[in-house]
Amino acid sequence: MKFTDGYWQVRPGVTALYAQEAHDVEATDAVLRVTAPTAVIRGRGDTLNRPVLTVTLSSPVEGVVRVRIAHHEGRAWHGGFAVADEGPVGSASLTEGGGMLSTGPLTARIADGAPWDLSFEVDGERITGSGPRAAGYLRLDPDAAVDHGVIGNDRADNGIPRESTFIHEQLDLGVGELVYGLGERFGPLVKNGQSIEIWNADGGTSSEQAYKSVPFYLSSRGYGVLVNDPGHVSFEVGSEAVERVQFSVPGEVLEYFVIAGPTPKDVLSRYTALTGRPPVVPAWSYGLWLSTSFTTDYDEATVTSFIDEMARRELPVSVFHFDCFWMREFNWCDFEWDPRVFPDPDGMLARLHAKDLRVCVWINPYIAQRSPLFARAAEQGFLVKRADGSVWQWDLWQAGMGLVDFTNPDAAAWYQSQLRALLDQGVDCFKTDFGERIPTDVVWADGSDPARMHNLYAQLYNRAVHDVLVDARGEGDAVLFARSATAGGQTMPVHWGGDSTSTFPSMAETLRGGLSLALSGFAHWSHDIGGFEGTPDAGVYKRWTAFGLLSSHSRFHGSQSYRVPWQFDEEAVEVTRVFTHLKMRLMPYLYQQGIEASRTGIPLMRPMVLEFPDDPATGHLDRQYMLGPDLLVAPVFSATGDVSFYLPAGEWTHLLSGEVVTGGAWRTERHGFDSLPLYARPGAVLPWGARDDRPDYDYLDGLRMRVFRGGTGTATVTVTTPDGRVETFDIDRAEVTG
Structure with missing residues (x-):
């Protein structure tokens, strides 16, 4: 202002x-x-x-x-x-x-x-x-x-x-x-020259609005x-x-x-010590999440056909996600499977678990007027009210919907009871959508200032859901797929980037949002592979697939179209296979970085300036990132496959081809759909897993260390398995294996 x-x-x-x-x-x-x-x-x-x-x-x-x-x-x-x-x-x-x-x-x-x-x-x-x-x-x-x-x-x-x-x-x-952060902002990574309002809104990824507004900024001066x-x-x-x-x-x-600080990492570590560190998320959550998409027609037969075809094509799926229409239209949320489409939900969930899948279902904090829960919640005072004592309602999203008042402990407990019934039924986790359309002309049960509660509501909503998962599944097995947040929201991962469009520019702005969020203290982040609105062409889908599977968390999701790869072309199947298998091999490295994030607050996906703060060329880079400390990723945002990116000084090794190039300069490369600039840092030692079919395996069984050129001395590498066993290895960097 x-x-x-x-x-x-x-x-x-x-x-x-x-x-x-x-x-x-x-x-x-x-x-x-x-x-x-x-x-x-x-x-x-x-x-x-x-x-x-x-x-x-x-x-x-x-x-x-x-x-x-x-x-x-x-x-x-x-x-x-x-x-x-x-x-x-x-x-x-x-x-x-x-x-x-x-x-x-x-x-x-x-x-x-x-x-x-x-x-x-x-x-x-x-x-x-x-x-x-x-x-x-x-x-x-x-x-x-x-x-x-x-x-x-x-x-x-x-x-x-x-x-x-x-x-x-x-x-x-x-x-x-240079100034960074202020939440998940989709404009330039460097915030100098910008006016930014910390006020959560459902504005998509192509506007000045943000789902995750965080009044924290990080300066390049330390x-x-x-x-x-x-x-x-x-x-x-x-x-x-x-x-x-x-x-x-x-x-x-x-x-x-x-x-x-003095370093950006020191600042983030102190900031997350102040506002909260992320927990360790389960190893299975790093695998591929496959969705029904939003408004598509689907039933159990549709879901089963997708899952079986993914398995037949050797495309490992860890989580299947049911979006909104698992419930009946006009009823969101009543937490009841639509019997016209899913007449046997208990049996269906058991059959999905038999295929070694976790199940996620979509929810939001609104109760539609048609839902049988609306009258009960209103009668018991569980919905937010206006000053005259009436229930606050509107017709945007769901007709006549009310808003659960999480400042009322009884309302929160009631909402959690609905979720516990789903967990008992076999649901494993929840996508906590919305939480931004929070009115200010209302009265909260605990007397909270409505302006304060607008952004903070996301925290109460996600906390209520996360706590249920921790109680039911245990600290190490609880994970959300959340859209809205503010400062401290990093304690309830994972968050995804919201509604993008199915284009290369939207893919790039999605990455900018994720990097901005990383510099706002959030360690885990995902996005809709292929974009949400519209249907991507095959080129956009394949390029986004590579980017998505080199993010901390990975989900195929869209609005009006299915996002299984064979819907696009056979090459999309092969691209999905290459990058899902690659991510599974990287799990000993990625899972350990998640554990480190819980200790230090340093995110898995890192803007270049976070790893190379003394290199002035990294200050404005927002089309590439480090995945953990040792892997540089530059997604391809062009139909031609051309991509320009910057390599800091030293000898960098392309992870897929083995080519060694000298950094300290910009490079322009052309990549096929099964490749992208993916470089191991000079002297990196990557723990390389033996399996490519699932994310939650015994990382120590068949583990090997890939040692890359450009380093000296001994590297200490720690590997933690999903069941908690820890081994530390001292690796001589002179023994280059690549």
Whole structure:
């Protein structure tokens, strides 16, 4: 949200009051408290009729500084995210020139007097800071000439509420500094120059909206910033004040965390320690998920024909997913199999399990009016209400649908009871769709601020479902396929990229979204192979198949057409076979990376800048990625098979052909459908599995180590089997096997 009219003026209808000086600084119990008047105080008379901002600095965990800017502290604040808090930790002290707070490698230093200057330093070097006209309190007249950032299905009365007061902060951007993150954004990976609203919306992958909005950004200068507000946060990333990142929230209080590096991995590790680390997901979930697709006609015979044909063609499937129409139309969700199509669900699930498959079913948090559950839920107060006490309903998606109120523990328990019945029947996991179309003109059972709950709802919804799976299946066997999220959502994997179209540009924007999400703390991610809307041509399908099976999780899914490979051409069958078998061989490597993610928060799919932060050529790369630390993947986004990509310095080995090339430069290659740029990092040692027919096998049985050129010394490689056995190998990199 932009408040200014160029450098000198504010927009009509805006009154801006900025912190002008640190009038006094107090240091007590590892906390700094600063009184910041909105004018320079030159005499006693200047202290009268003068608003002040109270700025409080503390540290919840080592290496993280919390900054709280408040105008009226007595006004209600709707609270932040659930974060780790061991504090206050670190040490606060007064200095000759003001005050300082030190925590781990990070120091916040406030300069006494005017002008306002709050500096964040590592090893004595300022990495960013809040200077003049940065920390501000802004009032808007009713006709203020600002864009309130109203997005998110606004035609359905579901936009961001208009507010009259805001707190904003601006942190410095250095020369050449790049900003990443802010959730699953489908535009450029580098966020400089963008205006971004943290407000979840069902907008597809080709818009400025996002299913997963995360008010966290990561800087190339070795720090991160989390705005601790689950509600509407508006970011101007060098787009209003081009030398700064501005973030603003409605109300009287703004709280944010500055998170130390020095490397991007260090920042993500500290950030996920603060907001939560992902659990280990089951090995079987890394295999291929096959779907009915959305609006296609299907029954058990259709499903069985797909599964049997995939097996006949040696295309291993791990999970079969039933999309929406496993339930009767107009009834979503009643959690009942449509008896007209699936008259024997218990028997069908048993038959699918006999084929060694897991079963996933689609759900959402809405209860349609036609569903028998609607009246029961409404009567017991389990649905979100309007201010007049009536049930909130609309007709978008499902006619007359209500929304389950997960702030009501009884409602959450009731919803979970429906899921437990499905688990008892034989369902193994759930696709938690939607969770973004959350209204603000409602009253929540626990009194939550509706604006706060709009983004946070996804967390409550996914948590309710994930907890049921953990209870029923165990910690290591619980997995979702979720669409919506915000900060902390990484603790309930897996998430997929939402509704893309079946084109090469949409394939590329899908990857950008996944890489942006990775730099927002999410370790696991998937997408609809082939795109969701429309039907891809055979070329798009085959190229997307290679990309999808070199993602952490892989699913064939679409809207109006089946996505089994023989529907496209016979070559698509062969491409699917090549890359499913490849992923199965890579499972000792991928599964171990998932375990490491649970310990460190570092994602499986990594933007190049995460692995090579000191190589300036990697800063803007968003058409390639690292899969774990040792494999470079550059998907092909062209009908011709031409692809340009960058290889960092060193000797890189193509995993499929064995060709060794020298990096430190851009390359252009042409690949057939059964190949793509897939390079092992110089000196990489890949644990290579013996089976290509399933993801959950004994990785130690028949394991071999593939050692690639370009390394020296000994590499230590750990392999963990799905049943928990661990072996560590010391491998001499001089014994190159390739």
